[in-house]
Amino acid sequence: MKYLIVIAVLVITGYNTKSQVNLLRYNDNFEYLLKDSVSKKGTERLKYMKLYRTSTISIGGELREQLQYYRNINFGDVPPTFGKTTTWQLWQRVMVHANIGVSKNFRVFTQLGSTHRFINPNPLTPEIEQNDLSLQQAFIDFKNKSNLLLRIGRQELSYGSHRLITFREGPNTRLSFDGALLKYMSGKRRIELLAISPVISKNGVFDDQAFKDWIAGVYVSETFIPKWLNADYYAINFNSKRRQYNFIAGKENRQIAGIRLFSDKPVLNYELEASYQFGKFNNLYIKAFGIAFDVNHKLIPYKNIFVGVAGNYLTGDRNKDDRQLNTYNLLFSKPQYGLAAPIGATNMITANPYVKFNPNRNINIYTGINFMWRQSNQDGTYSPGAIQMRPRPEALFKSDEKHVGTLWVIETAFMLNKHVIFAVDASYFAAGNYVKETGKGKDITYLSFKVNYKF
Numbered sequence: 001m002k003y004l005i006v007i008a009v010l011v012i013t014g015y016n017t018k019s020q021v022n023l024l025r026y027n028d029n030f031e032y033l034l035k036d037s038v039s040k041k042g043t044e045r046l047k048y049m050k051l052y053r054t055s056t057i058s059i060g061g062e063l064r065e066q067l068q069y070y071r072n073i074n075f076g077d078v079p080p081t082f083g084k085t086t087t088w089q090l091w092q093r094v095m096v097h098a099n100i101g102v103s104k105n106f107r108v109f110t111q112l113g114s115t116h117r118f119i120n121p122n123p124l125t126p127e128i129e130q131n132d133l134s135l136q137q138a139f140i141d142f143k144n145k146s147n148l149l150l151r152i153g154r155q156e157l158s159y160g161s162h163r164l165i166t167f168r169e170g171p172n173t174r175l176s177f178d179g180a181l182l183k184y185m186s187g188k189r190r191i192e193l194l195a196i197s198p199v200i201s202k203n204g205v206f207d208d209q210a211f212k213d214w215i216a217g218v219y220v221s222e223t224f225i226p227k228w229l230n231a232d233y234y235a236i237n238f239n240s241k242r243r244q245y246n247f248i249a250g251k252e253n254r255q256i257a258g259i260r261l262f263s264d265k266p267v268l269n270y271e272l273e274a275s276y277q278f279g280k281f282n283n284l285y286i287k288a289f290g291i292a293f294d295v296n297h298k299l300i301p302y303k304n305i306f307v308g309v310a311g312n313y314l315t316g317d318r319n320k321d322d323r324q325l326n327t328y329n330l331l332f333s334k335p336q337y338g339l340a341a342p343i344g345a346t347n348m349i350t351a352n353p354y355v356k357f358n359p360n361r362n363i364n365i366y367t368g369i370n371f372m373w374r375q376s377n378q379d380g381t382y383s384p385g386a387i388q389m390r391p392r393p394e395a396l397f398k399s400d401e402k403h404v405g406t407l408w409v410i411e412t413a414f415m416l417n418k419h420v421i422f423a424v425d426a427s428y429f430a431a432g433n434y435v436k437e438t439g440k441g442k443d444i445t446y447l448s449f450k451v452n453y454k455f
Contacts (some may be wrong), residue, residue: 001419002352003199005030008172008365013028016045016173020418021060021064021418021419021455022451022452023113023158023169023379024156024157024158024167025060025062025095025097025099025111025137025165026097026109026137026139026155026156027061028058028099029042030047030048030058031370033046033047038356039063041434043419043455045354046058046059046111047059047060047454048101051100051127051315052066053103054103055099055100055101055102055103056100057099057100057101058098058099058101059097059098060096060099060376060454061094061095061096061097061098061454061455062093062094062095062096062452062453062454062455063093063094063277063452063453064091064092064093064094064450064451064452064453065090065092065450065451066090066092066093066447066448066449066450066451067088067089067090067091067385067442067448067449067450068088068089068090068091068092068447068448068449069087069088069151069445069446069448070085070086070087070088070089070444070446071085071086071444071445071446072085072086072440072442072443072444072445073085073086073087073122073433073444074341074342074389074430074444075341075431075439075440075441075442075444076439076440077390077439077440077445078122078275079123081122081123082122082123083121083122084120084121084122084172085231085442086393087117087119087120087121087122088120089117089118089119089120089429090117090118090119091115091116091117091129091172092115092116092118092172092263092364093113093114093115093172093173094113094114094115094118095111095112095113095114095136096112096181097109097110097111097112097137098110098111098223098247099138101433105139105142105143105144106140106141106143107141108139108140108141109137109138109139109140109155110135110137110138111135111136111137111138112133112134113131113133113134113135113136113173113174114131114133114134115129115130115131115133115172115173115372116130116132116172117129117130117172124203125210126201127173127201127385128171128172128173128199128201128385129171129172129173130172130173131173131201131202131203131204131208132201132204132205133204133205133206134173134175134201135154135206136174136210137154137155137156137176138154139151139152139153139154139155140152140153140422141199147184147185147186148182148183148184148187149181149182149183149184149443150180150181150182150183151180151181151182151183151308152179152180152181153178154176154177154178154210154387155176155177155179155181155200156174156175156176156177157176157177157181157194157196159219159232159234160232160260161271161273161294162272162333163168163273163292163330163332163333163334163336163345164234164236164256164275164278164330164331164333165177165215165331165332165333165334166332166333166334168332168334168335170333170334170335170338170339171335171339173201174330175198175199175201175235176198176199177196177197177198177199177210177215177434178196178197178210178211179194179196179197179215180195180196180197181192181193182194182195183261188222188223189220189221189222189223190220190221190222191218191219191220192218192219192220193217194215194216194217194218194219195214195215195216196214196215196216197210197211197212197213197214197215198212198213198215199331200212206393212242212334213240214237214238214239214240215236215237215238215239215331216236216237216411217234217235217236217237217256218234218235218236218433219232219233219234219236220232220233220234227262227263227264227265228265229261229263230261230262230263230264231259231260231261232259232260232262232273233258233259233260233263234258234259234408235255235256235257235259236255236256236257236331237253237254237255238252238253238254238255238256238279238329238331239252239253239254240252242341243281243329243386244387244388245281245317245325245388246317246320246388247388247393247396248282249388250281250282251281251282252279252280252281252286252329252355253279253280253281254277254278254279254281254286254329255274255277255278255279256275256276256277256331257276258273258274258275258276258290259273259275260272260273261273261445265291267297267298267301268296268297268298269294269295269296269297270293270294270295270364271292271293271295271426272291272292272293273290273291273292273293274289274290274291274292275289275290276288276289277289277290277328277329281325283323284323284324284325285323285325286322286324286325286326287324287325287326288314288315288325288326288327288328288329289314289315289328290312290313290314290328290345290376290401291312291313291314292310292311292312292313293310293311294308294310294311295308295309295310296309296356297384298356303357303359304325304357304358304359305355305356305357306355306356306358307353307354307355308353308354308355308356308358309351309352309353309354310352310354311349311350311351312336312345312348312350314328314330314345314346314347314348314349314375315327315328315347315351315375315376316328316346316347316374316376316378316379316380317347317376317379318376318378319378319380320378320397324339326376326379327346327347327379327382328345328346328347329346329386330344330345330346330384330386331386333345333384335384336350336384337350337370337372337407338407338409338411338425338427338446339427339446339448340407340409340429340444340446341444341446342383342384342387342389343372343381343382343383343384343404343427344381344382344383344384344385344386346381346382346386347374347375347376347379347380347381347382348372348373348374348375348381348404349372349373349374349375350370350371350372351370351371352368352369352370352371352375353368353369354366354367354368354369355367355368361415362414362415362416363412363413363414364411364412364415365410365411365412366409366410366411366412367409367410367411368408368409369407369408370404370407371406371411372404372405372406372407372432373403373404373432374402374404374405374434375402377399377400377401377402378389378397380396381404381434390435390438390439391432391438391439392438392439392448395438398435398438399437399438400436401432401433401434401437402434403432403433403434404432404434404435405429405430405431405432405435406429406430407425407427407428407429407430408428408429408430409426409427410425410426410427411423411425412424412425419453419454419455420451420452420453421450421451422450422451422452423431423448423449423450423451423452424448424449424450425446425447425448425450426446426447426448427444427445427446428443428444428445428446429443429444429445429446430443431443431444
């Protein structure tokens with residue numbers, strides 16, 4: 001109850017339609033408050049507070065409460081330590097940050113995070129559900145007149161359509177990275193060199209770990225034909241000893257090269273991304289690839305109704321007895337199919353027709369169907385965090401079925417103002433023959449009620 005009161009107070013004192021809060025909070029834009037004619041109100045008083053001479057500090061934060069219902073968690077296949085397969089749970093996320101503008105070309109950004117799970121009696125899911133108190137971000141930025149920016153420290157990142165490296169907004173605990181980033185920005189081109197290590201979230205106070213996995217590479221974004229043809233292309237090297245494929249652990253050195261083509265038109269849009277992966281895992285040679293697409297069209301312009309179709313084709317291992325590993329590694333992507341089931345896009349073929357409805361700028365409604373199959377019957381299915389979920393080790397290679405299931409989804413978002421968003425989501429996952437052959441195979445029902453306040 002006390003958190004609802006806090007939200008109500010913040011809504012009243014913090015409302016301003018000009019606020020620009022970004023998913024990556026270090027990209028927030030409150031520059032309109034620097035105008036002499038603007039009078040700060042409510043939480044706006046926390047922005048651009050003077051420190052010394054030209055130095056300023058801006059304070060921001062987030063409170064997210066999300067009530068969820070799961071019926072038949074993971075299709076009813078849970079470890080013996082789980083007491084229930086059907087349960088309610090409450091996720092809570094609290095974050096606060098400070099952006100210190102030391103000078104025009106130098107700044108310091110810090111952010112603390114605290115996440116908790118309540119009601120659910122089952123064991124916590126590592127890394128995504130609870131972290132009592134963490135240093136979510138802490139970095140310094142330095143930029144010069146040549147459009148170069150150097151960032152060093154702990155930071156959240158996002159590239160492309162969140163398919164490879166992202167901050168992972170859906171789960172309760174967001175993902176951050178330790179390392180360095182060098183950016184070059186011009187009118188139509190952005191080049192980023194990165195050397196980073198993902199932070200491994202722990203449940204305690206300031207006990208997170210890093211430097212277990214390593215990523216180094218370059219990511220380029222460029223506009224060739226405004227609105228019609230934009231491109232991202234990248235080359236990344238990944239090193240890890242934490243991944244397992246068909247429950248075999250080992251040392252992984254994987255290289256990824258890819259390209260993403262997309263448009264930015266108001267009526268008809270497309271996106272196509274393709275990547276190839278190679279390298280070594282133990283004594284196996286990696287040869288994997290992935291293709292993703294999304295095409296949508298504004299069917300009724302004045303009603304803002306979009307009809308689209310998307311899909312993925314990501315390889316799994318073809319033959320357990322050859323010297324190759326064909327399992328595609330999604331590195332640190334978003335949950336491709338939401339939070340209903342622990343299924344990532346690795347070793348998956350999906351087709352996803354959908355409809356989006358935006359009757360006005362404050363309401364967004366999405367409904368879609370995901371038809372899902374294994375790409376290879378010689379490999380299992382993996383969670384979005386690259387943990388193999390199915391089949392169990394003793395049941396490897398015993399099923400030739402490929403149909404994973406059909407997932408119906410509806411997602412809604414209601415923006416009260418630029419600070420407060422309410423969301424109601426629902427999913428129903430009908431288990432396919434592969435899921436039924438490798439476990440209990442019960443259908444999943446998922447509901448979510450979420451309120452998010454940011455300032």
